[in-house]
Amino acid sequence: MLSRLAQNLFWAGRYIERAESTSRLINATSLLLLDMPRATAFDWRALIEIVGAEDLFAQRYPDDSEASVMRFLVADRLHPSSIASCLANARENLRSARDLVPREVWEDINGLHLFIADEGQHIDSRLARSRVMDHVVRNARHMAGLIESGMSRDAAYDMFMLGVQIERADMTTRIIDVRSADLLDEQISELRPYQSVLWISVLKSLSAFQMYRRHVRVRVNGAGVVRFLLADRAFPRSVRFCIEAAAGHLARLPSASQCIAAIDDAVQRLEETDPGNLTGYRLSEFLDRMQIELNTIGETIQTRYFQQ
Amino acid sequence: MNDLWRDYRSPGFFDEAFDDSGQPRRAAEALVRYLGEFGRDELETRRAAADLAIKSMGITFTVYSDAGMIDRAWPFDILPRTIPKHEWDRVREGLQQRVTALNMFVADLYADQRIVADGVFPREVLAQSVNFRPECVGMRPPGDIWAHICGSDLVRDGAGDIYVLEDNLRVPSGVSYMVENRLVSKRVFPELFAQHHILPVDDYASELLDSLNALSPRQDVTPNVVVLTPGVFNSAFFEHVWLAGQMGAELVQGSDLFVDSDDCVYARKIDGPQRVDVIYRRVDDAFIDPEVFRADSMLGTPGLMRAWRAGNVAIANAPGAGVADDKVVYAFVPEIIRYYLDQDAKLANVPSWLCMKDDHRAHVLDNLDSLVVKPANESGGYGMLIGPRSSATERKQFADLIQRNPRNYIAQPTLALSTVPTLIEGSARPRHVDLRPFIVSRPNDDAFVTMGGLTRVALREGSLVVNSSQGGGSKDTWIVADEGL
Numbered sequence: 001m002l003s004r005l006a007q008n009l010f011w012a013g014r015y016i017e018r019a020e021s022t023s024r025l026i027n028a029t030s031l032l033l034l035d036m037p038r039a040t041a042f043d044w045r046a047l048i049e050i051v052g053a054e055d056l057f058a059q060r061y062p063d064d065s066e067a068s069v070m071r072f073l074v075a076d077r078l079h080p081s082s083i084a085s086c087l088a089n090a091r092e093n094l095r096s097a098r099d100l101v102p103r104e105v106w107e108d109i110n111g112l113h114l115f116i117a118d119e120g121q122h123i124d125s126r127l128a129r130s131r132v133m134d135h136v137v138r139n140a141r142h143m144a145g146l147i148e149s150g151m152s153r154d155a156a157y158d159m160f161m162l163g164v165q166i167e168r169a170d171m172t173t174r175i176i177d178v179r180s181a182d183l184l185d186e187q188i189s190e191l192r193p194y195q196s197v198l199w200i201s202v203l204k205s206l207s208a209f210q211m212y213r214r215h216v217r218v219r220v221n222g223a224g225v226v227r228f229l230l231a232d233r234a235f236p237r238s239v240r241f242c243i244e245a246a247a248g249h250l251a252r253l254p255s256a257s258q259c260i261a262a263i264d265d266a267v268q269r270l271e272e273t274d275p276g277n278l279t280g281y282r283l284s285e286f287l288d289r290m291q292i293e294l295n296t297i298g299e300t301i302q303t304r305y306f307q308q
Numbered sequence: 309m310n311d312l313w314r315d316y317r318s319p320g321f322f323d324e325a326f327d328d329s330g331q332p333r334r335a336a337e338a339l340v341r342y343l344g345e346f347g348r349d350e351l352e353t354r355r356a357a358a359d360l361a362i363k364s365m366g367i368t369f370t371v372y373s374d375a376g377m378i379d380r381a382w383p384f385d386i387l388p389r390t391i392p393k394h395e396w397d398r399v400r401e402g403l404q405q406r407v408t409a410l411n412m413f414v415a416d417l418y419a420d421q422r423i424v425a426d427g428v429f430p431r432e433v434l435a436q437s438v439n440f441r442p443e444c445v446g447m448r449p450p451g452d453i454w455a456h457i458c459g460s461d462l463v464r465d466g467a468g469d470i471y472v473l474e475d476n477l478r479v480p481s482g483v484s485y486m487v488e489n490r491l492v493s494k495r496v497f498p499e500l501f502a503q504h505h506i507l508p509v510d511d512y513a514s515e516l517l518d519s520l521n522a523l524s525p526r527q528d529v530t531p532n533v534v535v536l537t538p539g540v541f542n543s544a545f546f547e548h549v550w551l552a553g554q555m556g557a558e559l560v561q562g563s564d565l566f567v568d569s570d571d572c573v574y575a576r577k578i579d580g581p582q583r584v585d586v587i588y589r590r591v592d593d594a595f596i597d598p599e600v601f602r603a604d605s606m607l608g609t610p611g612l613m614r615a616w617r618a619g620n621v622a623i624a625n626a627p628g629a630g631v632a633d634d635k636v637v638y639a640f641v642p643e644i645i646r647y648y649l650d651q652d653a654k655l656a657n658v659p660s661w662l663c664m665k666d667d668h669r670a671h672v673l674d675n676l677d678s679l680v681v682k683p684a685n686e687s688g689g690y691g692m693l694i695g696p697r698s699s700a701t702e703r704k705q706f707a708d709l710i711q712r713n714p715r716n717y718i719a720q721p722t723l724a725l726s727t728v729p730t731l732i733e734g735s736a737r738p739r740h741v742d743l744r745p746f747i748v749s750r751p752n753d754d755a756f757v758t759m760g761g762l763t764r765v766a767l768r769e770g771s772l773v774v775n776s777s778q779g780g781g782s783k784d785t786w787i788v789a790d791e792g793l
Contacts, residue, residue, distance in 0.1 A: 002564050003576040095540045099549060103366065155578060254579035305578045 001155040007306040008097040009156055013163025015090035016109070019083045020140035021171045021206075022073060023133040025050065028205035030126055035197050044069040049178045050171075051081050067124055074132070075120035083136060084120050087113045101160070102150035105143050112139045158249040162301065165249070169242035170294050172229055175205060177287040180226060199225045206237045226283065227276030230290070239290065240270050243297065255304070262300045266293035311735065312351065313344055318738035322468040322726040324389055335392040335788040338504055343387070348734050351386075354496045355731060358386045361492045367485070369776055370543045379546075383781035384489060386496055389728045389741060389763045393507065396787045399462070399470060399745070400757045402655030405645060407458050407747045407755050410475065410632045412648040414454040417631055418444050428647045429640055433664070436715045437631055438685055439478075441593065443600050444628035447617060450523050451751025455632065456624035457516070457588075458747045459483070462761075463658075464726035471658045471723070473742065475641070477625060477633040479590045483512055483746045484550035485782055486762040493784040505789035507759045512746065513554035516588075519750040520555075523622035524585040532582060533557045534575060536565075536589040536596075538607045543777065548590050562591065567611030571618040586622045587612075593627040635684045635718045636662060659721060663714040672710065672719040676703045679719040681710070694772070696722055725772055728783065730765055741765045742774050743785065760785035 029047060045064045048057045053072075056079060061068040076082045080089075091113045098106040115135065123129040144164075151157045179202045199220045203209040208229065215234065216224050232238040236245075247263045250256035269289065278286050316326065325336040332340035343351070359381070368379040416423050417440065423429045434440060459480025461473040490509050494501055517533065524531030535557050537548035552559035560575055565584060567573055574581035589596060595605040597612040615621045631637070637644075639660040642653045661668040661679075672679060681693040693706045710717045727738035745761030763783040764774035774780040 001578050002558060002560060003578055004561065004564050006578045099553060159578075 001159070003306050005097045005100060006155065006159045008093040009100065009159040010163035010301070010306075012090045012093040012097065012101075012109075013160040014167040015086040015093065016140055016143060017164045017167040018081060018171070019086035019090065019112075020137055021168070022051065022081070022083050022086070023136040023140075024207060025171075025175065025205045026070070026073060027130055027133045027137075028201055030130060031204070032198070032201035035201075036194060043182075046178050046182065047073060050174045052174065053079060053081060070123055070129065074123050074129075075116070084116045087116050087136075097156070100156040102146045104150075105146050108139055108143045108146070112136065115139075153252070155253060158252050159305075162246055162249045162253075165242045165246040166294065166298055166301075168237055169239045169246070170291075172206060172237055172239050172242070173287060173290050173294065175202060176226060176229055177284065177291070180222065180283055180287070195222070196220050202229075208235060208237060211235050222279075223276040226278070227274065230275045231270045240267065243267060243294075246297070250301075253305070259297065259300045259304055262293070262297045266290065266297065269293065311348060312346065313340065313729075313736060316729060316736045316738070318727040320466070321724055321738065321740075322464050322466055323738060324391070324464070324726055324728045324741070326729075333390070333392075335390040335786075339388065339390060339500065339786075342500060342503070351731065352734065355386050358384055358492050358496045361495045365488065365491070367488045367492075368546050370541070370545055371777055382485060382488070383767070383776060384492060385730045385739075385765055385767075385781050385783050386493065387729050387731050387736065388493055388497075388784040388786050389743075390786045390788050391760060393787050393789045395470075396760065399655065402472075402653070403460060403745060403747050403757050404755045405649065405651065405654050406460065406472065406475070406641065407455065407749055409645040409648045410458070410477065410641070411453050411455055411749055413637075413644045414477075414626075414629055414632050415448075415452040416648075418447055418454075418628060423644070423647055426647070428643055433636055433640075433715065434631075437634055437637070439628075439630035439634060441601075441628035441631070443613060444626070447626070447628075449626045450622060453749045453751060454626040454629040456519060456523075456626070456749055458749070459744050459761075460747065462655075462743045462745065463723055466724035466726075468726065469656065471656050472641075473658055474635065474638060475633060476744075478592060478630040479544075479625070480744070480746065481544040481547050481590075482744050482762040482764075483758065484547040486746070486758065486760070486785070487512060487554075488550075489762070489782055489784040504786070507787045507789060509759050509785075512748075512758055513551065515756045516551070516748055517555040517557070519748050519756070520586045520588055520622075520624060522750055523624060525619055525622060526583075526585055531585040532575075533586040533588065534560045534565075534584050536560055536562065536587050536591055538591050538595070542590070544590065551588070557588070562596070562606070562608045565609040565612070567609060567615045571611070571615050571620050573609070573612065573615045573621045584621060586624065588624050593630060596623075596627065633685075635660075635682050636664070636715065639718055658723065661719045663710050663717040663719065668719075669710065669714055672717075673707055675719075676706060678722060680722055681706050681717055681719045684716045684718065694722065728763070728765065730767065730781070730783075732767070732769075737769070739765050739767060739769070740772050740774070741783070760787045 025047065044066050047069055048054055057072050060078065061072060072079055072082065074083050077085055079085060091109045094101065094106055094109055119132045123132055147160060199222060200209055202225055203212050206229065212228050216228055218224055228235065228238065230239045233240055235241055243263050243266055247260050250259050273286060275283065275286055325340060326332055362381050362384055367382040369382055371378055371380055413423065417434065424431050424434060455477040457480060459476040459482060462470055463473050464470050487510050520533045521531045533555065535548055535552040537545060537559055539561050548559055558575060564576055565573055566576065573584040575584050591607050594601050595607040597608045597610060598605045599610045600613040613627065616623050639662050642657055645651060645653045661672050663669045663672055677695045679695045683691045693702060725740040728741045729736040730739040741763050743761050743763050746758045748756040763785045765781045765783055766772055766774045767779060767781045
């Protein structure tokens, strides 16, 4: 497989996953609002922090109102990680590689790209927004199904899935990082009565609530959620699961030893430390280290396969 | 006969399905009879089936607009065009002769230039040719073949005679649509294929692959053939994908290739560099190697010409082959055939006036309102003056252009292009057509000619513009075996 096409597939996987997880995050956050006391000035800016675009947002918007944040996250084509940008980028990446994925995936991404360009403009009402986000999530799931059931297990598949898994691990880490900073901060006392609601929302934004209840079987609390989302071996959006799955894809690709070694380092860190026992700055330090490990994995893949 | 043919007339033109008395021609007879039994509803059902097939088969072409580029569904008319086999056999021989002579001409220009020394081809025409590449002088590609793939545009005039309108020796496109059109019409009229002996067209990709394999500098290993595309923004990208898919070749862009210190070409693959033996390039030669040609090219691969000159890679069409893809050279083709093959041209040229000749130019300037004026090196119907439809201002503008750069223009009479019945809003209407067959030249063998070619049709009434970017459509072209008639 040509390095260029491998790179196209990897990024198509990442962008589709990013669009889906951002949609999920927006919906979960909007739902959370309904449970919060009216007096709490709910901070939509947390979403901007999660996608790591505080500076760009501050440049482009006069306030951090719900409407501004949503416009930025959903429809703003000048924001490279907005849902509209992600879908446009996924489409551009798939354009050259469209013969390597099932034909309906190309049709889906085209449809979704057109959908968000249009419907992404009508998201000021929460009801409309929730429908738009649902549509993105469902279509992303549809594409995932097409790929899972319709694509031979070849290098094209492995490259696409590698992008999906790396992105998923990245997003999970970002969400925990930002949320735990708020939730574990003893200073924000007004949030304390809502701890459990807030942690449930974190789980929901990763579609993890149901599985958490089945497998963790204790009341939702910070330590349990952090441990589950970072280190659980069976939940498909936990960081550990994602990077182990990525290693599985790499194992089928040629000369992957360096990339697999980078993943092994990250897995080992998760084995040595129980993140559930960490609080405050020690947790945030740990999460920073995980982010660095994930970046290293991404860069190793980049150097090994895309820049020859 | 039903509604479909009842009012069908094409006065003043040669119609390919009906003769002047309104009787179907022999090759079209069975088709006309068969479709005559269709009601309007049935025809509409078939037309809708064709649209659906084109959509679901993903046959598209790319157009540019203010909103960016769009993939448009390929425009296809379901009524096929028929040509009798015995007539096609003569055309095929004519094309083989023509392309053989053109290849000898290009080879000569990059070697001894005998045709210039012998005074048959004017030195000043060569001197001003924008597609002559001095960098190619002295090169001897395998079998002395330069134009491996040629697409020649054929037209019929009012008397039904076939002429060559132009030869495309650079990166001719359309062959994928020729093959796909056949697949669509098989879906739409399966029963007709059972009743007629319609000669198949789908062997093109295999023939092309064999011909490309034969060019490989490494004959001891299975050659690695790639198709080089300018990328997704090219209007023929669908065809590039198609060709690569049909041949099982990798579709690459210039940046996917590099030339190493051993002067060999390699593709960047995830399992490491892979040697490339043959490049079927769909990038104009001005862009293939920024070291030699346009330095600003983002589409090429630095060092490609070095590798080619060293004989480590074959490039089809060879760089420089476009020198014969020039409307002034075109006018000399009958002499070129006589010079190299000592034969008369079997396929006629459209009579052409060369503006570089004083007497011709005077004639052209006096008759701009009845002639078609073409620049030497444009394609796609750009930069032309169609005299009978031009305004006085346009004619004035062209008169200036011609006087300033006479070498760059030729003029031809406005041809009364033949018509073929075309389905317009449920009825058959005469529309003008041309035909582009594809000719694949190969070492040590006769050139392969497609069975028919791509018929392009001007969908607007009276229009002669067949380009798909400008409102043209296409038809399946049937070469009908005579013994069945």
